[in-house]
Amino acid sequence: MAKARTQFVCQNCATVHARWVGKCEGCGEWNTIVEDDPTAGIGGGPGRTPKKGRPVALTALSGEIEEAPRIPTGIAELDRATGGGFVRGSALLIGGDPGIGKSTLLMQAAAALSRLGSRVIYVSGEEAVAQVRLRAQRLHAADTNVLLAAETNVEDILATLSEGKRPDLVIIDSIQTLWSDLAESAPGTVTQVRVGVQAMIRFAKQTGATVVLVGHVTKDGQIAGPRVVEHMVDAVLYFEGDRGHHYRILRTVKNRFGPTDEIGVFEMSDKGLREVSNPSELFLGERNAKAPGAAVFAGMEGTRPILVEIQALVAPSPLGTPRRAVVGWDSARLSMILAVLEAHCGVRLAQHDVYLNVAGGYRVSEPAADMAVAAALVSSLAGLALPADCVYFGEISLSGAVRPVAHTAQRLKEAEKLGFQRAVLPSASAEIPASRQAGLTEIEALADLVVKIAGSKKRPNDDSGDATL
Numbered sequence: 001m002a003k004a005r006t007q008f009v010c011q012n013c014a015t016v017h018a019r020w021v022g023k024c025e026g027c028g029e030w031n032t033i034v035e036d037d038p039t040a041g042i043g044g045g046p047g048r049t050p051k052k053g054r055p056v057a058l059t060a061l062s063g064e065i066e067e068a069p070r071i072p073t074g075i076a077e078l079d080r081a082t083g084g085g086f087v088r089g090s091a092l093l094i095g096g097d098p099g100i101g102k103s104t105l106l107m108q109a110a111a112a113l114s115r116l117g118s119r120v121i122y123v124s125g126e127e128a129v130a131q132v133r134l135r136a137q138r139l140h141a142a143d144t145n146v147l148l149a150a151e152t153n154v155e156d157i158l159a160t161l162s163e164g165k166r167p168d169l170v171i172i173d174s175i176q177t178l179w180s181d182l183a184e185s186a187p188g189t190v191t192q193v194r195v196g197v198q199a200m201i202r203f204a205k206q207t208g209a210t211v212v213l214v215g216h217v218t219k220d221g222q223i224a225g226p227r228v229v230e231h232m233v234d235a236v237l238y239f240e241g242d243r244g245h246h247y248r249i250l251r252t253v254k255n256r257f258g259p260t261d262e263i264g265v266f267e268m269s270d271k272g273l274r275e276v277s278n279p280s281e282l283f284l285g286e287r288n289a290k291a292p293g294a295a296v297f298a299g300m301e302g303t304r305p306i307l308v309e310i311q312a313l314v315a316p317s318p319l320g321t322p323r324r325a326v327v328g329w330d331s332a333r334l335s336m337i338l339a340v341l342e343a344h345c346g347v348r349l350a351q352h353d354v355y356l357n358v359a360g361g362y363r364v365s366e367p368a369a370d371m372a373v374a375a376a377l378v379s380s381l382a383g384l385a386l387p388a389d390c391v392y393f394g395e396i397s398l399s400g401a402v403r404p405v406a407h408t409a410q411r412l413k414e415a416e417k418l419g420f421q422r423a424v425l426p427s428a429s430a431e432i433p434a435s436r437q438a439g440l441t442e443i444e445a446l447a448d449l450v451v452k453i454a455g456s457k458k459r460p461n462d463d464s465g466d467a468t469l
């Protein structure tokens with residue numbers, strides 16, 4: 001029986017094509033199609049007959065539950081993001097831009113665990129041993145018992161790991177460099193990455209070691225190689241940050257053993273990553289409260305409140321089509337707020353360029369930031385600075401109504417802790433502590449906020465001084 005042995009797979013989106021084409025039908029990218037062997041590493045292969053199945057015992061949902069055994073690293077921010085430490089026998093994928101600090105973070109984690117007596121093996125496929133040693137020295141990790149290898153062949157790595165005592169933690173830096181004899185395609189291709197990752201996951205499950213895999217991300221922010229890798233591992237974390245800024249955020253996007261909305265915050269220094277236990281102070285650090293166009297957003301990341309400054313610049317546009325530029329927020333969401341301001345609040349922005357920036361390079365994904373964005377925009381347009389001790393949060397609907405958001409009490413508490421006496425929040429917000437009623441302004445419709453900030457609906461750019469709110 002003749003069987004098609006090869007297929008053609010897009011390296012960008014993993015769409016499978018029957019023959020080679022220049023442009024991927026799935027994602028529209030050019031020159032991303034590579035010949036691939038679909039059976040490689042899956043144990044099938046031509047000529048092999050599958051073994052006969054054996055029935056397994058079925059059990060009930062109720063019964064004893066074992067807490068996943070964890071190894072805390074002692075790096076609190078890392079443990080927070082992973083949900084309390086690395087789970088034994090699990091595979092973790094850490095993605096991030098090149099140069100963001102993945103290797104640094106993992107070397108620090110390796111050193112910390114090694115100091116606690118764990119056996120840690122660091123396999124680097126990207127750097128030579130000397131380079132990794134140099135980094136370890138810089139991080140003051142050179143005196144630990146972390147074992148190093150510069151290797152990219154999956155079979156060799158597995159043979160090395162199986163020798164001697166079972167490791168507690170294995171770090172593979174990175175999955176894009178892995179290649180296996182089982183697959184015929186070139187290193188870095190979808191098949192090679194998949195086969196390599198599969199083998200490492202199998203090793204984790206069999207031995208109970210935690211395997212941490214490093215993956216690079218493509219320009220649109222996904223882990224390069226097949227998306228399927230994210231489905232195979234137990235947890236996916238992204239290490240994010242702006243190259244121009246010092247702090248980095250470890251964000252959990254998938255976690256089979258813990259929460260997915262937690263973040264860990266770090267600051268990159270000349271001695272490696274430093275934990276930031278109070279991120280709000282960091283993001284509000286260089287604040288100029290007197291300038292118009294800046295509003296402090298009381299946000300949440302998982303269970304943790306974070307205050308961050310939202311900056312807007314609204315200026316008359318010399319262009320026919322005014323510019324809208326956003327950093328750190330969703331641009332579609334900005335368009336929506338601008339439309340609501342135009343349609344329901346009488347704020348004319350069609351002739352203005354609008355720039356929006358989240359201070360410090362932080363990325364806000366919560367809809368609760370709508371109110372702070374609107375406040376910053378109106379403040380900039382009116383040329384009136386917002387009160388320095390006020391925070392803003394609330395979701396804005398297309399009708400111009402302001403909707404309550406969750407965690408009101410926590411947001412207010414964090415604001416109070418950092419000296420913000422006042423808050424502008426949706427009316428009908430639940431869980432407002434009685435002690436905090438004083439400085440609160442409850443807003444029902446966005447138009448009310450505009451009036452509060454600019455005094456009247458149509459008074460852009462006239463006088464200076466403080467707005468009422």
Ligand code: TYD
Pocket residue numbers: 096097098099100101102103104105135138139268269270271272273
């Ligand atoms: P690295 O961990 O190599 O990034 P990745 O593995 O994600 O590609 O980190 C690279 C950057 O971090 C590099 O630009 C230098 C900087 N860095 C510091 O600022 N301080 C340090 O102590 C270390 C080790 C790196």
Ligand code: MG
Pocket residue numbers: 099102103104126173
């Ligand atoms: Mg690296």
